[in-house]
Amino acid sequence: MWLPMLIKRLNYTDMQKQGLKLTAEEIYSVNNSSLKDAIVQFGGFCTAEFISPEGLLLTNHHCGYGQIQSHSTPEHDYLTNGFWATSRDKELPNEGLFVDILVRMDDVTGKVLEGISNNTSDQERAQLVGQRMQAIAKEASNNGQYVSYVRDFFNGNEFYLFVYERFNDVRLVGTPPSSIGKYGGDTDNWMWPRHTGDFSMFRVYMSPDGKPAAYSDKNVPYKPKHHLPINIGNREPGDFSMVFGFPGRTKRFMTSHGLKLEVDQLNKSRIKLRNDKLNLWKEEMDKSDATRIKYASKYASTSNYYKYSIGQNEGIKRMRTIEGKIVDEDKFQNWANADATRKATYGNLLNDINEAYTNIEKYNLGTVYLNEAILGTESLMMAYRLMPLYSTLKSGDQAAAKKAVEDLKPRVDAFFKDYYMPADKKVFAALMKYYSQDIPKDQQPDAFKAMVKKFNGNFEKLADHVYSNSVVVTEQKLRDFLNNPTQKKLDNDPAYQIVSSIIDNYRNNIAPKLAESNAKLDKANRLYVAGLRQMNPDKVFYPDANSTLRLSYGSIQDYSPQDGVMYNYYTTLEGVMAKEDPTNEEFIVPAKLKELYNKKDYGQYANDKGELVVNFITNNDITGGNSGSPVINGKGELTGLAFDGNWEAMTGDLVYDPDYKRCINMDSRYILFIIDKYAGASNLISEMTIVKTDSPGVGDAAEASAAPATPQAELLDAAMQEANEKLRAGKTEFKIEKKQGKAKVKLQVKD
Template identity: 30%
Template structure:
């Protein structure tokens, strides 16, 4: 493997407890003595071997945008219940509602396959900064810069993916200061093994979401399968369990306060490298609009679902995502204000400016900062139009499907390397899966109301921000009666919402699609044209960012004079932490663990605190089995640590210093939502399911004998050490 990406030499620097999402390569540069002092009991080289480009960290896998971990040699993966929700929903019907009832496969033959479910196992990390930057022609303008870098990224990925069952990405660090090619094995047959009932996996619902104390069993267990010869393959009854080289045995002793833990995973996006004005705009404009728009969609879906059992199942997955983003937005606003994060960033920024003014080598950083501020002002001019156009392209199933089909027909005629990334040949299997999977999420009465609300918003936009496609089809002035009638006609006259017809459309040319004279497709083409214009504007701004941001960040990092972990970008990271509580406000001190007693105390017998009967019986009878904590005198349910996490860390394995699984990360506390913008050690707490609660449910509630044997916690084959 080529020399891996290293941002700074950290050999003499101590590992930072809590703050920092470190790359696997950076872990090797941390002081081993400091890591050992904190509680790491395995050599850092066991975590990551640079020669092989793998290690124990590779037991952490990407599960469709969430994180997960191998917990047995035969491909068992633990992740969050909400991350496995699409598979649970896929196999649920009003007659067999696995969402509500839960599911346990008592044999491998009973395990349920998930359409489009993929698991990625990291294999190698290569620094490609030189190749990326060399691809930009001298004198390129901002749009040309973006296109040149995008083209080179595609070429590197295409070369990397010549091997079968390979998924590669190029990750950007510090705004384009460094680029890393990440190579993963992609497993395309994953099956549901166990999911607790929804009233366990989501205990507390949206009331408790982002809160503490928590009593939620947000976990599920999948299994990865491969062809008999060991190669990755789509679902086939003849496939066999994947043999994981690295996996995390379960630490049946669990954790206690002040224990050292590591959270491993694929954190999505953080914003700590933004300028203060960029942060302020998200606080004052973006998050309030998310609350407004998503809040209305949530109300529509909930009302429609309550009228129809099948509809309730259909909207369930979308509601989960919307609720999470909606509440997150509120937490971001509150956290940014509470932590004075914008003011702190402005002060840090001004210190760098003052420092750079005395150093001619960093004069470019000052110009870059001015340019970034100008870019922010430019993008703000079309904010309302852009946000609503994005929402039309994703939140209403009708326009999401028709727009995607229209764009696909236009992109497919281009050479593969000239297409938009989401329509390249490598993405077509995912697109096909999405076109099929969305049928399960479609509920016409709800979708019509969502589109009605979005059209109303579009028709209220000011001059210069209008969405032409909406004005052309629905008119420039909103009339609920007339708009609703046009939407009814739109749905009645289209074949896009028929799965079989939609699958045919996915293979048709633009001319063939237009010849159908389908009104929803016509609207999709009109929206696609506006999306193309918006994308070019965004690409130009992206090119400017790629020109300016690295210059600013170079000065920022030099001024810091100490290790600075890069913003999260969906790549594999590890954060070191301790199990600890916190004081959210004056006079309140939260302990770091909760127990079954708290589950029972919250139980009301009604959603969201409705303990399933079988769980209730075992808990009330105090059938704790081997999972009782001697200090707590009860079964631990959840625990806190001060790990540095964000979205994408859902399902992350939380492991002890021996590399054993002690929990599964699933949330942050309310006071820590704005951690995306800045780490505050006083309130930075992530929430984990305790492994003993997982085992208690499997043992005392489900009597999942075969599963417990495979996990090495019931008489039978012994668990193997982490390797």
């Protein structure tokens, strides 16, 4: 997961050997158009890319799922039926959705660490680093024109500034039905082979003067500095492949002590809590379409990392990752002890790390259960959102209280739109029981223990009490409260009593103990990573992911998950049909798709064998946040859309597995086939740049597909190529005429 600005120095020669045909400046440049200008951070949690000169964005179906769900009703069920805007005025706005487009990144390590040494006290270092990071970011924001921040890398050994333009008018343009976009559902999640059409489309808008702006019907489509041509040629194993996106978080420098905590405590707890929540939600979702739609996005999000935690534990055990870390740590300790100066700096680090994790383990469940059980219960989350209002009521600041109420009102609208009390009540009873049983009693607040005792440990009765008396469980009660909020009402509200007592207890009694240990751990980890880099001066290290723009390069590859089994590198529409099960919502195939399959009506999107490729795999390094990232060939053309990783390599956040790691991608030909043949959205196809050349293999130049059979076709190809060049240059009105013998092609393009 390489920083694009460092590609020229660290990776370019290796990338060329593997099949890259671009220059380093064509990948990342501040002053000229480059690939980085086509990549955006989507909503702060996914990646998307421009695929037209008119601001058209491509990302995953699951990245746009919340927006698709928000526009869906039983009468207009876009989740089930899909949605396609046939004209710009039909594109749907999405309040709160934004994209960030990178302007530049800068190495500011020298500015942040100036005058700081190993002799600087931890407190002074933290204060200086924090102040400088904030000051650098503030200056780069140019009085709020840009979103800017400084992130630390290599556990606080390096620092980089990132400057973005943020656009807040992002509209839904198209999405296939969930039977395509989520084909395989939870059953196939994290699995290969896959047959999923995981994509959706949005458009970014700007003000008429080209600036970011809030939604307005006067806004115009954004004109990106670069958009990705879409390649529909053939691919082969070994073809160069890179993934450009915003991977979320990895912790690959974590020691064996941290890995043990992840496996034995954190993942096991998440699996248990999410399993019950998902099962209880599903019971209610199966009873009505209205509830299914309300909980569709929440269920998908919770399920995703529930399954991930299971796969991660299995992968760490299979790879013997902890045992491998111990070997590496022994080597580090021997290296540190071999020199007096090194021993003074690094000799006790592993002991410090072990001690910190031992203390963290005592209190860490409080953090997990706070996030998964307390704030993972919808009514308690809403009660938690009342805490700022409570503070203003307690202080008697009427102006602040009025503002807090106004801030809450839009949240109330959004909350109850996707809330079903019977489902939440069941979840509350189950998760509160786990909290009572699993958290040490001396870490539970007295108010919670008293409430449990009042109902003799019967959590169904506790749920009856809370959901009969709290203001947060029905829309009318909450609105009535907000019309006349008082401190006394919240003091007597059972949901508020539970969440406020647990939050206050966590802040006052658990968080300080964790903070002390985490500060010790942070310092030891920073020095440990510095020591690892010093111990291996010839190794090129990459930093952990931290939601900043990264590039991963590799190739298309198949793999063998176990003895006697070999997985091919691509799947086809044949596999979609083979999995069809009309009785299982995860494997329903739309009638129109079956019709196209039966006719083999694939058009120009079939491969040279006449197959319609659906998904393919590469060995690119990805993690959460990479969802929606473009898969790009050696010439800078989009060949696919990354949407998942494989089960055998769920250890990816903690350790990279070179033998098993695969990035699962939706093939660009299937994307265009769905838009064109299935949806008939020719208006979208017409604004894209589509090329048909075979992807360049390792060290091989790309070869053009078979020459057109007629002079007219040759002329049309030439005219289209010239038109695309003019469009990329920003021209929107022009005429092209080509003649050859008696054949003639005329092409007129207007904005």
